[in-house]
Amino acid sequence: xxxxxxxxxxxxxxxxxxxxxxxxxxxxxxxxxxxxxxxxxxxxxxxxxxxxxxxxxxxxxxxxxxxxxxxxxxxxxxxxxxxxxxxxxxxxxxxxxxxxxxxxxxxxxxxxxxxxxxxxxxxxxxxxxxxxxxxxxxxxxxxxxxxxxxxxxxxxxxxxxxxxxxxxxxxxxxxxxxxxxxxxxxxxxxxxxxxxxxxxxxxxxxxxxxxxxxxxxxxxxxxxxxxxxxxxxxxxxxxxxxxxxxxxxxxxxxxxxxxxxxxxxxxxxxx
Amino acid sequence: xxxxxxxxxxxxxxxxxxxxxxxxxxxxxxxxxxxxxxxxxxxxxxxxxxxxxxxxxxxxxxxxxxxxxxxxxxxxxxxxxxxxxxxxxxxxxxxxxxxxxxxxxxxxxxxxxxxxxxxxxxxxxxxxxxxxxxxxxxxxxxxxxxxxxxxxxxxxxxxxxxxxxxxxxxxxxxxxxxxxxxxxxxxxxxxxxxxxxxxxxxxxxxxxxxxxxxxxxxxxxxxxxxxxxxxxxxxxxxxxxxxxxxxxxxxxxxxxxxxxxxxxxxxxxxxxxxxxxxxxxxxxxxxx
Numbered sequence: 001x002x003x004x005x006x007x008x009x010x011x012x013x014x015x016x017x018x019x020x021x022x023x024x025x026x027x028x029x030x031x032x033x034x035x036x037x038x039x040x041x042x043x044x045x046x047x048x049x050x051x052x053x054x055x056x057x058x059x060x061x062x063x064x065x066x067x068x069x070x071x072x073x074x075x076x077x078x079x080x081x082x083x084x085x086x087x088x089x090x091x092x093x094x095x096x097x098x099x100x101x102x103x104x105x106x107x108x109x110x111x112x113x114x115x116x117x118x119x120x121x122x123x124x125x126x127x128x129x130x131x132x133x134x135x136x137x138x139x140x141x142x143x144x145x146x147x148x149x150x151x152x153x154x155x156x157x158x159x160x161x162x163x164x165x166x167x168x169x170x171x172x173x174x175x176x177x178x179x180x181x182x183x184x185x186x187x188x189x190x191x192x193x194x195x196x197x198x199x200x201x202x203x204x205x206x207x208x209x210x211x212x213x214x215x216x217x218x219x220x221x222x223x224x225x226x227x228x229x230x231x232x233x234x235x236x237x238x239x240x241x242x243x244x245x246x247x248x249x250x251x252x253x254x255x256x257x258x259x260x261x262x263x264x265x266x267x268x269x270x271x
Numbered sequence: 272x273x274x275x276x277x278x279x280x281x282x283x284x285x286x287x288x289x290x291x292x293x294x295x296x297x298x299x300x301x302x303x304x305x306x307x308x309x310x311x312x313x314x315x316x317x318x319x320x321x322x323x324x325x326x327x328x329x330x331x332x333x334x335x336x337x338x339x340x341x342x343x344x345x346x347x348x349x350x351x352x353x354x355x356x357x358x359x360x361x362x363x364x365x366x367x368x369x370x371x372x373x374x375x376x377x378x379x380x381x382x383x384x385x386x387x388x389x390x391x392x393x394x395x396x397x398x399x400x401x402x403x404x405x406x407x408x409x410x411x412x413x414x415x416x417x418x419x420x421x422x423x424x425x426x427x428x429x430x431x432x433x434x435x436x437x438x439x440x441x442x443x444x445x446x447x448x449x450x451x452x453x454x455x456x457x458x459x460x461x462x463x464x465x466x467x468x469x470x471x472x473x474x475x476x477x478x479x480x481x482x483x484x485x486x487x488x489x490x491x492x493x494x495x496x497x498x499x500x501x502x503x504x505x506x507x508x509x510x511x512x513x514x515x516x517x518x519x520x521x522x523x524x525x526x527x528x529x530x531x532x533x534x535x536x537x538x539x540x541x542x543x544x545x546x547x548x549x550x551x552x553x554x555x556x557x558x559x
Contacts, residue, residue: 188384
């Protein structure tokens with residue numbers, strides 16, 4: 001079933017070094033990586049980023065296949081970006097190719113190529129983060145990193161709680177959708193053929209039970225949370241406190257080093 | 272006799288190519304005969320749900336074949352569609368798939384998808400409602416106003432209304448009270464008798480299976496280790512316990528009695544059989 005292949009917010013349990021890093025470190029590393037990616041201006045910079053990313057994927061042992069699967073949904077965006085950059089970048093020299101109203105410059109090809117690389121690496125790196133970090137640890141990390149904003153009366157705890165519930169519910173709802181779809185297919189429902197209107201109509205037998213069950217689950221969760229004495233952020237303690245270890249400091253240093261290296265190679269005048 | 276449903280070396284692998292990859296079924300040869308009341312038993316995660324979803328073409332085998340009435344259901348699109356209607360599948364907790372405004376419309380969903388004409392749909396809906404004991408007033412009610420047990424029966428009626436030659440039910444009695452359980456099992460038995468349909472019930476409750484089915488198939492770890500009459504299957508007591516299935520309480524009592532030296536049949540599995548076995552032992556004991 002295709003729905004099961006949706007990888008958003010999915011977590012691959014494991015015991016590799018990437019899994020064991022403090023989630024805050026991983027969030028910070030992701031930020032460093034994104035900064036580095038946007039700083040990179042030449043092939044060496046992009047090469048450094050790609051090396052860092054590939055090392056990450058290899059270390060995590062989630063497999064390249066899983067990462068590529070995550071890239072599939074953004075394929076359209078990647079193509080559109082490439083095409084727009086290709087045609088709309090105006091260069092200084094002679095156009096490489098020109099027909100009708102379009103002129104393709106060498107700079108366009110270069111920008112398109114780097115843009116595609118940048119988007120793909122950006123997405124892969126965030127997927128690597130969610131693949132190796134369980135949703136609960138991820139939201140804990142965000143709450144801790146964004147903690148200072150609580151002083152400005154921004155409801156960080158509530159926001160991260162909502163996020164963790166949402167992340168928790170995605171796989172559940174996907175599973176539920178899959179189940180209801182199978183059940184309706186067993187009664188001869190057809191989700192695949194017909195025009196747009198017919199297909200939209202065919203979704204009613206799927207959406208009605210799905211909404212009902214989502215509300216039911218939300219209701220049950222609210223009751224369960226209240227039964228366990230949940231009353232928001234104040235005075236709440238954690239079973240698993242986040243603590244930085246030696247490897248986290250090393251990882252953050254490496255993140256810094258990547259940014260610094262990119263700044264360095266930007267000064268070199270290469271492609 | 273020709274089997275009505277048959278699988279040949281059926282294998283299914285979930286999430287192939289990811290760290291979650293695992294084989295739910297491995298080279299399974301399964302068959303069900305026309306008019307049979309068959310039980311499939313196995314604990315959670317044994318592969319029993321995967322197996323039944325192959326029987327009406329909801330899942331496509333990774334390798335191997337599924338034959339319904341002798342024809343490969345993946346041969347063509349029409350063959351798959353035909354299999355959907357010949358083999359009716361009632362999922363676990365089917366009451367969560369109800370969606371229409373009235374019970375009548377919900378039961379009519381399946382027959383309408385088959386492309387039947389209005390009068391035939393009406394006949395089937397009313398007959399299915401009769402099988403599961405729904406009144407005319409209930410047919411016009413919203414399915415969401417009914418009780419849990421009633422909803423379950425509406426959902427089963429929705430599949431029965433397609434008049435499948437094979438009716439498969441996945442844990443049809445899960446989460447019901449004893450009265451509800453008896454009602455549902457009675458409804459299914461009625462359908463089996465009146466339509467001479469093949470019925471396949473999936474369950475992990477040995478007691479319930481022992482009382483109802485003609486033949487049992489055990490699923491464990493993606494394979495079918497045992498099959499046969501309940502008596503034959505329950506003779507594998509130790510192996511079944513090792514699979515986390517256990518044997519009916521009555522069988523356990525009589526096996527223990529047998530071990531203690533009583534001259535009783537150790538393969539007893541219902542109360543009636545137990546009564547007969549005790550009377551028999553007493554009679555023989557009296558003579559000796």
